[in-house]
Amino acid sequence: MKRCIDLRITRILLVALVMTGACEQRTVEPEIRLPALGFVPATVQRAGDPQAGYDALINRPYITCGVPYSAYRRSASRSRPEELLPGRSPQNRDLPYLFTSRTTEKNVRLISSNCLLCHAGYFNHKLIIGLGNEFLDFTNDPSVNAEQMGTYIEDEEEAREWKKWADRIAIIAPYIKTDTIGLNPAVNLTFALMAHRDPETLAWSEKALMEPPSEKPLPVSVPPWWRVKKKNALFYNTEGRGDHARIIMLAATLCTDSVEEARRIDTLAADILAYLASLEAPRYPFSINAGLVEKGRILFEQHCSRCHGSYGTDASYPNLVFDYAEIGTDPGLAKFFTSPENIRFVRWFNRSFFGENSRGEPAPGYIAPPLDGIWATAPFFHNGSVPSIEGVLDSASRPRYWLHPEEPSDFNQNTLGWNHRVLDHGKEKAEDKNERKRIYDTTAKGYSNAGHTYGDPLSREERSALIEYIKTL
């Protein structure tokens, strides 16, 4: 195994050297180091104030371009009570949780999406900050509606701001269109933005400065924020190492056009990270069969704890990243990050402001995540290919084709996941466009539901007990 990894690292370094050699006029690129598998070492994080972080997260405009408020008002109806957040500043008070207001130097009020667009979701009719939103629909071309917003704008200064935002959306649109509802194109979005920014100055370029990513984003499920406190590296492949606060600032790259602006936003980052690290998983809101919990705990410690950690009074989390071949889950994402063709994005990160105190070091595998609140986070695996915990524990029961539900309230307490319709066909036999985008096809590249077969040897009763215990996490 070790030899195999060494060979991979050598190949990547070789490509990096070849690429460097081909550009004699350019600065010698720093070496890209692929981390070892196994334990992910910890890095001391910047101190921050969680309360100030919450305020920054929901009130401060870290994404600085957006839609003029007047156009927002003309295109949106009033916020519903369940969309409003406590602690919002006066100019954000009436906005739904996923939007933040900013007033420019020329007095144009803008509305921008904030982090909660992807990182807040509903469970049991309650909005949970930190729960990944698995119901966003990125299957359409976003530039269509970005352009249509122009119909609501008259003022010339507002028009200038709208065009800036719509131009950015038009440029990234080809890279963030998914084919299945709920899957998140954040990785491709980030890479597309990198392709249009100078890593040294962060200046935006309409023309790509390096080859953009593929126009087919790999499917990614949004992990919950409450894992942040336990993990020594961010993201599924542990590519976010070092100063995590700086890494999460990548979310602002749509509009951050200079290092000076980035440093200003960075003053919020340590507090925001401290807030994320303060988040606890929600408590299971339904009944639990207490008689099975202890049996489930014993099974969990026998079969799951080595990789996923232990919970309760003597909680621990081992921070282990495993070779994708060993886990057997879809290798697409890990291969994508570590492939010679895509290493340019890691290199961009490491050369940029974002890499000053942090490093892009994707492992050729997947970290075994902490399982706090795992019952709330369907669908499962990094690609969201398995709609329930029952399927995670019994690979034979995983559907090959399934229909993504329309509502997160469609929760099944027995299987710990979404109620879903199993289909006998993929997207090609969909009745219409709406059904097509809801069909999860596990035979597609990057969408496999294979691997993680560790629960297969368990009996049905043992799996039931394990599920009862998992409800307590």
Added chain:
Amino acid sequence: MRPMVRAGRQILKTAAGILVISGLGYYLIANHEPYPATARNPVFLLAPEDRDFASPGTGRLVFPDDHGSHRQSGSEVWQLIGHLRTIEGERFGFEATLLRVDLDTDPSRRRSAWATDQIFHLSYTITPFNGTDIYRDRETSRQAMRLAGYDPQQRKIWVYKRELKFHESGPQMPIMELMIPDSAYPARLEFSRAKPVVVPSFPAPFRYYALTRMEARGSLTISGKDHAVSGAAFFEHGWGQVPLGGGQLVRNRFLLQLSNGVDLILLQSRRRDGTGKAVNTGLLVPAQGKMRTFEPDGLRIDPSGYWTSGASGIRYPLRWRIRIPEQALDLDLEPWRDNQESTDLLLAWSGMVSVSGHSGATPVNGFGHVQLSGYSPPARN
């Protein structure tokens, strides 16, 4: 509760869809003169930005009730477009647009019986295929003193004596009637359904549906001469935060009915200043079967000929070529006449076109209606 974020907000979210009704909202207060490109679109004075409206919802539509007015959801548009023939073969195009503009007022605070919070506007155009005349008429009034309004019992929208009435659906039964008794060009037309209602699903802050093909029959009176007519018609209805014409966009909108039974609703939007890229969206309703929508790259909409208005100075693209590779459709659009510029609501070219072309190897033809809005007159020195 619907935990999914409201459709209207998805515009900001990079989720997307189609705004097929865009361009239909040719609102306005009476304005006979073309307004200069730099002027603020007066409709924004009527729809203040700080007004809250209820979401138009996403539930199943119920007819004929949903043909009627949706008072709680902001403004509303109904549009009928048709192609009529007399038994002698004389051809007419017609367009009737009804608007309900929600005002930012509270009539209960005023004692006057004239107090209102809604304006109704009905514009009506007859375009003979031959000749040069276009017959336009319109009425605007307030919902007060029974001058205009919507009566849910009778399912009737009226502006003075002009009415659009809706009926229960039945075999061969008219589902709506348009009555224009008091115009210089009186008309009485009834419409029966030839295809089911289509309700496109798209993230937008308004609801929209269309009857892309109805059978029309009735009578028109022009210059004192009565014409018994029959033909085909489109009907569209939208309510909520319907995009108001103007803003930063030029919009070219096409409603086409083809001889092979296919109907198309297409929209091309681009920025007035020429920056950005044109965005094409649209839907197709086949002779039988389900509606389908197109991705922006699934459509080509290209101008092939221009005309400059002597009145406004605007250069409009009036001849078009439309290609839909997935459907093997290749269509040419030719206006019935060049000068169909309208200054009734917003300044726009809004008129009838003939369609010819091919569906695969099979020739097709048809009629259509094109709306070109957002164009600017040339800058004055």
